[in-house]
Amino acid sequence: MSIKSRLDRLTGEAFPQKETPDANKSELISDLRKRIDAVVERRPAMDTRAKNRRSFNEILPDCEEILTPCGSVLVVPGWLHSGALHGRKRIGELFDLDTRHAAILAGHSAFSRFHFRDALFLDTETTGLSGGTGTLAFLVGLGWYEEGSFVTRQLFARDFSEEPALLACLTDLAKAKRFLVTFNGRAFDMNLLAARFILNRMQDPFAAMPHLDLLHPSRRLIGHRLENSRLVTIEEKILGHTREGDIPGYEIPQRYFDWLRRKRPELIADVIEHNRLDVISMAALLLHLCEIMQHGAEAEGVCHSDLLAAGRLYLERHETDRALDLLEGLVDSDDALCRDEARKQLSVIWKRKNRWAEAKSLWDRMIADDPGDNFALIEMAKWYEHKEKDYGQAGRMVERALRNNISKEDRDELLFRLERIERRASQAQTKRNNYKSEIA
Numbered sequence: 001m002s003i004k005s006r007l008d009r010l011t012g013e014a015f016p017q018k019e020t021p022d023a024n025k026s027e028l029i030s031d032l033r034k035r036i037d038a039v040v041e042r043r044p045a046m047d048t049r050a051k052n053r054r055s056f057n058e059i060l061p062d063c064e065e066i067l068t069p070c071g072s073v074l075v076v077p078g079w080l081h082s083g084a085l086h087g088r089k090r091i092g093e094l095f096d097l098d099t100r101h102a103a104i105l106a107g108h109s110a111f112s113r114f115h116f117r118d119a120l121f122l123d124t125e126t127t128g129l130s131g132g133t134g135t136l137a138f139l140v141g142l143g144w145y146e147e148g149s150f151v152t153r154q155l156f157a158r159d160f161s162e163e164p165a166l167l168a169c170l171t172d173l174a175k176a177k178r179f180l181v182t183f184n185g186r187a188f189d190m191n192l193l194a195a196r197f198i199l200n201r202m203q204d205p206f207a208a209m210p211h212l213d214l215l216h217p218s219r220r221l222i223g224h225r226l227e228n229s230r231l232v233t234i235e236e237k238i239l240g241h242t243r244e245g246d247i248p249g250y251e252i253p254q255r256y257f258d259w260l261r262r263k264r265p266e267l268i269a270d271v272i273e274h275n276r277l278d279v280i281s282m283a284a285l286l287l288h289l290c291e292i293m294q295h296g297a298e299a300e301g302v303c304h305s306d307l308l309a310a311g312r313l314y315l316e317r318h319e320t321d322r323a324l325d326l327l328e329g330l331v332d333s334d335d336a337l338c339r340d341e342a343r344k345q346l347s348v349i350w351k352r353k354n355r356w357a358e359a360k361s362l363w364d365r366m367i368a369d370d371p372g373d374n375f376a377l378i379e380m381a382k383w384y385e386h387k388e389k390d391y392g393q394a395g396r397m398v399e400r401a402l403r404n405n406i407s408k409e410d411r412d413e414l415l416f417r418l419e420r421i422e423r424r425a426s427q428a429q430t431k432r433n434n435y436k437s438e439i440a
Contacts (some may be wrong), residue, residue: 033102057263060272068172068348070164074270086284087236088301092148094287099422101293102286106218111179115144119286120213123278124189127253133199136163137192138256140170143283144177152279154272159260162302164200167193174205178435179212180272183231183282212280217289221309235281236300238288247274296326304330306339311345324349331362340366344375351379356387374410377401381417391425395405 004190056063056074061074074143088222094116103111140155153173157166170193183190190206196202219229222238235241247255247270255261261269291299292310307326315351327349330342343362350359360383377399384394398418402411 005149005192017098030160044292059265059269065218065367066165066169068165068168070168071162073162073165073169074156074158075169076156076276077277078154080152082148084150084151086280087235087239089239089284089287091150091280091287092145092282094283094290095145095148095218097287097290097294101290102212104293104313105214105289106210106212107317108210108212111212114178114210115224116317118145118178119181120174120179120183121276121282122185122189122281123182124192125252125256125275126192127256128254129250135192136160136171137166137189137196138163139271139275139278140166140193142170142173143279143400150280150283152276154279156272159281163196164202167197167200167202171202171205174209179205181212181282181286183216183218183278184215184284186211186214186215186429210284214285217313218285220313221292221306224305224309225303229287231281232279234285235277240301241281243252243277245270246277247271249274253349297329301348304333304335308338308341311342312349315345315349320349340373340438347376347379356383359383371400374401374406375402378414378417385421385424389423390430391428395421395425 009142010283060076062078063074065072066075069070069399080086080091082090082095084091087183099114099116100112102114102116123141125139125141126135126137127301136157137303138157142153142155144151147215155166155169158165177302190211194204195207199250206368206374213421218234222234223229226237228365231248232243235243252271252274255267255271258264288299292306294316296302296310297304311325311326311330314326316318316356324346327342327346328336331346333339333342343366347362347366348361350356363376363380363383366373367380372374381401382395384390384397393416398414398421404416406414
């Protein structure tokens with residue numbers, strides 16, 4: 001495309017072609033220069049529009065540009081005092097809890113050696129939700145405790161070229177921390193950051209750092225009363241905080257691309273606020289989960305189904321004594337499902353500890369409340385058969401269980417058990433008869 005054609009497209013003007021083939025070239029050149037000057041004269045108006053754009057400091061007054069060995073990156077600081085509320089939770093209260101309960105949540109004993117001041121909360125906003133080497137973490141939100149107060153730092157790459165500086169700043173801030181806290185970070189954030197460190201030929205500071213991902217403990221303890229396990233859902237339904245005007249996560253990548261084209265800070269301000277709330281919500285969520293584990297029924301906002309889930313988690317982590325404390329508090333629960341399941345789990349523990357009187361007492365109560373409780377009927381049958389040697393009572397318990405609506409597999413198992421009990425009853429009767437004959 002000729003220069004003249006490009007000017008036609010740029011200015012929207014269509015100057016007629018010279019009809020004579022030997023038109024004066026100097027006249028044509030002069031004509032082109034006039035049109036170029038006209039285009040240049042229009043630029044001050046464009047510059048005026050650019051000057052009217054708001055700067056980052058107008059929208060986020062505390063933001064600052066941090067210089068690293070790899071260049072500069074924008075950092076947005078934040079701070080919440082120890083008594084600050086996020087929904088129903090006072091953020092600073094986590095600072096005084098025992099990290100042994102975080103170790104139970106994580107299934108990693110190393111956490112019991114730490115304090116919550118050693119934790120680094122991390123959340124990213126990226127150019128894509130599917131990951132991959134072409135995805136950039138353009139915003140990394142961090143949070144940590146300082147003397148009970150909660151500090152946030154958000155690192156923003158204003159362009160793809162600032163990624164090395166963002167990663168360098170992130171590395172520097174991570175040095176002072178000993179363990180990592182994320183929400184769904186194990187599956188997404190940390191894998192993405194690891195890839196970005198590799199691509200930039202930088203060492204990953206999180207590679208050997210113990211990691212507590214809150215998604216799975218949340219599903220275990222409170223997921224049963226949520227329609228989904230998204231952080232914003234937990235924040236609203238469990239923590240009691242509702243976001244106003246929050247940007248949906250799926251819109252965030254496009255917002256960044258819009259920012260790259262237009263450089264308007266208001267396009268990215270909502271994303272920064274969304275990220276900040278995510279970091280704060282992680283601290284509030286960890287507080288709530290640890291309160292369930294540490295305080296049980298005295299924890300604020302807890303329900304009996306949460307305590308049951310916590311008891312199961314303690315059993316899975318081989319913390320039997322703590323599991324007993326939680327389950328014993330549920331044997332008289334108004335929630336029938338929790339009450340029955342707690343009695344069931346507790347009776348199994350007593351049985352394994354050879355505390356048969358406690359176990360039998362629970363089975364008796366379960367049958368009294370529900371005569372068709374097959375679990376209790378079968379356990380009582382085992383008790384009478386193996387401990388009391390009362391084969392008549394054992395057989396009657398099995399017969400009661402057979403009258404219930406059960407699967408074919410369970411019925412076959414019960415019939416096999418009944419046959420064995422009857423055989424043992426017959427053998428016992430034969431022995432008694434023989435003994436009487438010998439005496440006579």
